[in-house]
Amino acid sequence: MVAVPAPGGQHSAATTQTARALFQRRAAWRWEEVVFWVLAAASYFIFPGHLVLITQAMITGLFVVSLDLMFGYAGIPSFGHAAFFGIGAYTAGILARDWWGDPLIGLVAGALVAGVAGAICSQIVARLNGIAMLMVTLGIGLICYEIANKWNTLTGGDDGLQGMQITPLLGLFTFDIDGKVGFIYSFVVIFILYLMARRLVNSPFGLALKGIRENVRRMPALGIGVRAQLALAFTISAAMAGVAGALLAETTQYIALEVLGFDRSITVQIALVMGGMGSLIGGMIGAIAYTVLRDQLSLWSPAYWDFFVGLILCVIVMTGTGGITGILRRIVDRLLGRTSQ
Amino acid sequence: MTAETVLETERLNRSFGALRVTQDVSFKLPRGARYALIGPNGAGKSTFINLLTGVLKPSGGRIKLHGEDITRAPAQDRVRRGLVRTFQINTLFPHLTPLEATVLAIAQRHGLCVNPFKRLSGCHAEIDEAHELLDRFQFGADGERPTHELAYGRQRLLEIVLALAARPKVLLLDEPAAGVPQKESAEIFEALAALPDDIAVLFIEHDMDVVFRFAQRITVLVAGQILCEGTPDEIADHPQVREVYLGDGEDV
Numbered sequence: 001m002v003a004v005p006a007p008g009g010q011h012s013a014a015t016t017q018t019a020r021a022l023f024q025r026r027a028a029w030r031w032e033e034v035v036f037w038v039l040a041a042a043s044y045f046i047f048p049g050h051l052v053l054i055t056q057a058m059i060t061g062l063f064v065v066s067l068d069l070m071f072g073y074a075g076i077p078s079f080g081h082a083a084f085f086g087i088g089a090y091t092a093g094i095l096a097r098d099w100w101g102d103p104l105i106g107l108v109a110g111a112l113v114a115g116v117a118g119a120i121c122s123q124i125v126a127r128l129n130g131i132a133m134l135m136v137t138l139g140i141g142l143i144c145y146e147i148a149n150k151w152n153t154l155t156g157g158d159d160g161l162q163g164m165q166i167t168p169l170l171g172l173f174t175f176d177i178d179g180k181v182g183f184i185y186s187f188v189v190i191f192i193l194y195l196m197a198r199r200l201v202n203s204p205f206g207l208a209l210k211g212i213r214e215n216v217r218r219m220p221a222l223g224i225g226v227r228a229q230l231a232l233a234f235t236i237s238a239a240m241a242g243v244a245g246a247l248l249a250e251t252t253q254y255i256a257l258e259v260l261g262f263d264r265s266i267t268v269q270i271a272l273v274m275g276g277m278g279s280l281i282g283g284m285i286g287a288i289a290y291t292v293l294r295d296q297l298s299l300w301s302p303a304y305w306d307f308f309v310g311l312i313l314c315v316i317v318m319t320g321t322g323g324i325t326g327i328l329r330r331i332v333d334r335l336l337g338r339t340s341q
Numbered sequence: 342m343t344a345e346t347v348l349e350t351e352r353l354n355r356s357f358g359a360l361r362v363t364q365d366v367s368f369k370l371p372r373g374a375r376y377a378l379i380g381p382n383g384a385g386k387s388t389f390i391n392l393l394t395g396v397l398k399p400s401g402g403r404i405k406l407h408g409e410d411i412t413r414a415p416a417q418d419r420v421r422r423g424l425v426r427t428f429q430i431n432t433l434f435p436h437l438t439p440l441e442a443t444v445l446a447i448a449q450r451h452g453l454c455v456n457p458f459k460r461l462s463g464c465h466a467e468i469d470e471a472h473e474l475l476d477r478f479q480f481g482a483d484g485e486r487p488t489h490e491l492a493y494g495r496q497r498l499l500e501i502v503l504a505l506a507a508r509p510k511v512l513l514l515d516e517p518a519a520g521v522p523q524k525e526s527a528e529i530f531e532a533l534a535a536l537p538d539d540i541a542v543l544f545i546e547h548d549m550d551v552v553f554r555f556a557q558r559i560t561v562l563v564a565g566q567i568l569c570e571g572t573p574d575e576i577a578d579h580p581q582v583r584e585v586y587l588g589d590g591e592d593v
Contacts, residue, residue: 020469203457
């Protein structure tokens with residue numbers, strides 16, 4: 001139905017309120033987010049013997065969220081996102097081995113170096129689209145891997161980077177073998193970055209990213225050239241991946257060359273799709289699910305567990321794009337008798 | 342009405358290989374105009390719009406907006422300078438609501454689209470303006486439903502709303518009522534006729550009733566060339582137009 005415009009364009013204040021309310025609803029905390037963060041905090045008390053594993057899963061979660069900003073929101077795929085994770089890890093690692101072991105300085109340095117690397121790469125990536133974008137990110141990943149592999153005086157090469165001297169957090173809390181300090185440190189950092197990512201996706205910039213995902217060709221017709229948005233998204237995403245890498249290096253005090261590996265770039269994609277794209281919390285949930293799944297499957301079937309990861313991935317994808325988060329939301333909505341959105 | 346020209350092309354050319362789809366098109370659109378561009382299928386009407394908006398690069402000739410040469414300007418720059426279009430085939434954001442898409446266009450005008458810190462829910466000026474614009478086209482609750490769920494006619498209107506959200510000085514409408522039933526198409530054109538006087542409008546349309554009712558002047562494009570220009574009466578009486586376009590029975 002097409003309607004004639006109302007003369008004078010009068011509108012009621014009440015409906016202006018509903019328009020504003022739409023954006024408040026979009027930005028409101030969803031129950032799955034609240035449940036996730038409460039459970040994540042509670043896991044410190046529930047699983048005191050598994051803190052190291054949980055911390056690593058949460059760090060992977062941050063890494064997946066960083067990809068979600070790019071892939072889930074802006075629709076920019078990446079097969080080389082591990083490059084920025086690895087750059088963050090090696091920056092923090094080399095800093096702690098050779099100069100300065102303060103974990104917070106390592107974190108900031110990891111974010112900065114990965115962010116700068118991301119900004120440089122974004123100048124290439126933002127000019128491309130589709131498969132070309134995918135191939136360039138893949139190329140960046142492979143290049144970084146081989147640089148770290150060859151430059152073993154700096155990185156330790158194939159043997160990994162050892163000898164990091166991480167000083168106590170804030171000069172007070174020494175990283176313990178049970179991973180208590182590591183857990184709390186990582187939890188706080190990851191939660192703060194999650195809040196920042198939330199703010200970003202609910203900003204005008206975040207809306208522009210969704211516009212790029214939904215119809216990049218329409219954007220110039222709105223006056224939006226998209227290159228600035230793509231470059232900024234790529235840079236922020238890279239910096240966030242860098243923080244995740246730095247966290248892993250600092251909490252494990254060792255860096256394996258595989259932090260830069262193609263496998264890790266693919267893992268993070270799988271975890272994102274599993275958890276659900278474009279919701280942020282899906283990235284966290286996907287990372288935990290993937291970590292637990294891999295852990296359990298590899299016990300049960302040490303040689304063939306990838307078969308089941310593939311199978312589960314196929315099943316989840318066939319239920320829609322919401323991943324595990326979407327499935328959970330549909331179940332709860334049905335139980336509560338609500339119509340799902 | 343002043344005859345100040347806002348959009349002008351000088352001997353605009355475009356070739357696809359040996360095929361010349363736009364040939365020496367020199368065209369002027371004055372401020373506040375309601376002009377129509379007609380011609381048989383394949384005459385190069387959409388190509389002309391694509392050249393004007395920067396989707397295609399011309400092989401030769403010049404385009405001027407407010408007297409400034411924009412021949413090489415990127416598409417988004419032309420929009421920022423007030424040259425805005427709609428698309429013949431809906432080119433929308435399927436999973437965004439019309440409200441979000443309209444806010445996006447307005448936020449861009451306000452230079453907010455690279456701001457990751459500002460809360461969207463706090464952008465009251467942009468949200469209110471978007472709501473008002475959608476309200477003018479009586480979107481009602483449809484403004485808050487995902488675009489892909491909307492009826493086709495509504496989506497056609499959203500094309501126009503998004504263009505208006507960019508505050509055009511020149512509005513290029515590529516078959517704004519394409520695929521819409523005749524009664525609703527008349528309503529779309531009533532809406533366009535009611536646009537502020539300072540917006541110049543050039544529209545492509547196949548329905549001759551609509552063209553003759555709403556256009557002040559008509560340009561007839563055939564095989565990439567301007568066949569003739571004139572008032573609706575002049576065009577209706579033009580022997581070549583009757584022969585080439587109206588006479589072949591297409592869309593009359």
